[in-house]
Amino acid sequence: MTDLESDLRRLMIAGLAGDRNAYRKLLAAAADRLRQYYWRRLGREAVEAEDLVQETLMAIHSKRESYDRSMPFTAWLHAIARYKLVDHYRRMKIKYSAAINDVDEMIGADWLGDSLAALDVEELLCELSDKHRAAISLTKIEGYSVAEAAQISGQSESAIKVGVHRGMKRLAEIVEGYKRNEDR
Amino acid sequence: MKTDDLISDLALSARPTRPHAAAFRLIGGLALGAIVSMALLIGMFGAPLRDIPVTGVPAFAMKLAFAAAMAGIGGLLAYISGQPGRSLRLRVFWLLVPPAVIAVGAALELGDASAASQANLWFGATWHTCLLTVSLVAVPIFLGIVWGFERLAPTHLQETGCLAGVTAGATSATLYALYCPETTATFLLSWYTLAIAVAGIAGALVGPRLLRW
Structure with a gap:
């Protein structure tokens, strides 16, 4: 877990600084995690799970400046995923x-x-x-x-x-x- | 659209971001709102600072410091609550510190006063103007703060709305302090605090609508 956290955080910080390659890797890794997250909650067959993955990726991108570089990245990602899930239920x-x-x-x-x-x-x-x-x-x-x-x-x-x-x-x-x- | 294609598109459109860009945006929104509010106050009451010879500098400084401290603490908490994954926990109690300091002053004033003049301390001569003006003038500031949240991502909209309201109310009170003719800590404790609380409650009510993303 700690390894994943530090890897993702490093990619995110590089991405925020303008490194597109790092940013692409970060989004791909985030997409994997998000897919697991929504599958676990909506069921693997749920068509809306992939929609939510995409919607959350777009949110990560448009709200990327809300990430404070001194804070844990996975906590940030998880909070956004959860917000989008609650929004979906609503x-x-x-x-x-x-x-x-x-x-x-x-x-x-x-x-x-x-x-x-x-x-x-x-x-x-x-x-x-x-x-x-x-x-x-x-x-x-x-x-x-x-x-x-x-x-x-x-x-x-x-x-x-x-x-x-x-x-x-x-x-x-x-x-x-x-x-x-x-x-x- | 395939998720992989989306990722490529997003990665291609990623420009470098400046650190603390979200904080600057929030401060910018607050400042824009405050400029509009100040213009409103000048329209309503004319030039500011005319009552300082009457109230004296210490009373004026006390009002300004109280309101500005509330605005600073509220703004900081609102900023934190706009970052996913961070929670306020005990930090919300910072908001009680300025009223607690003022409450000590109020207790001293009330202890010295006779029963008849105590009511005078509580209500002053302008409590209705204070309450109404601070609440109304908070509206442009609140809208400015909502605009300033563009790059932030609040996940508890009611909480964030409330803090945005408190910040707007306290900033509004800071501006109103430039006109306020009252001189006592007791007045400050009752009416400034109430006006800020009203703005906070209003913010909590409209927050879920305005701050969604």
């Missing part, structure tokens, strides 16, 4: 709180429920990778068998099964996450 909450309220009120009002549920599911599915989304929408929504879904999507049957399993797990995590955010 945006998601705004986007999804309406859908979740609808689900709560819907239990009982079924004639309206079907169309609203379809909207929610579509929004949630956007959170999944293309393969998982295809697997779930073909088997669970369109009602195809695993073999048919495999044929249509060009994935193997086992890939469809794995996709459904992982995708459903991820959807459950997402919904749980929003509920927890709501409660807070």
Whole structure:
């Protein structure tokens, strides 16, 4: 850890002084760390993890003068990563709180429920990778068998099964996450 | 866009930066705001420093030193809170030092005064002007500070907003001290401090909106 800290800090200080090579190395190393960071929190399949990596890299760049050269670099990087994660959750909450309220009120009002549920599911599915989304929408929504879904999507049957399993797990995590955010 | 391409683009656009550039930007924003505020005060009250013959130099210096100390401490704390990975911890208590010093003076004044003149010490003749002017004149300074945060990256927006508000309020109080006809530490303790606190609360309320990045 101490080695990583001193390496990154040296690169950052050189980058701030105008050394583009050092700065590129620093950003690449930071991107690796950020990817780990967001994967651990959003799940490896999350498409938004890479978006967050890029957004955070841009923030590192535009706010690089907020780094005090006498302070630990990893603490600075971590604080920015965390801020962007919280910001992401806040945006998601705004986007999804309406859908979740609808689900709560819907239990009982079924004639309206079907169309609203379809909207929610579509929004949630956007959170999944293309393969998982295809697997779930073909088997669970369109009602195809695993073999048919495999044929249509060009994935193997086992890939469809794995996709459904992982995708459903991820959807459950997402919904749980929003509920927890709501409660807070 | 691929992340690797983004990294290349960012690395290519990286120019050398000067050390403490973010601090200079913050000070610049504060100064710009203060210039606008000073112009406002001149428009409202005319030339400054006319009341010094009435109040005497020591009372004038006390007000100026108190307000400037609050502005300095607030600005330093706001700067620290604009750096990701640094936390203020016990440093926030620095903000209590100037009021504590003034409180000693106020206690001495109140101890000497009769019950009837104590109210006079608390309220002076101009508490409403003081409170209103300091709060209003703080607004341009606050906006200047927000502009000065461009290169900083606050991660606790309410805290940073509050400190920016305190700094703006205290800077505003420093400028108002050039006009203030009051002479007592008791007045300073109650109304200057209250006006700075009002600015701090307002800053905490609008901080999350204005300081996002």
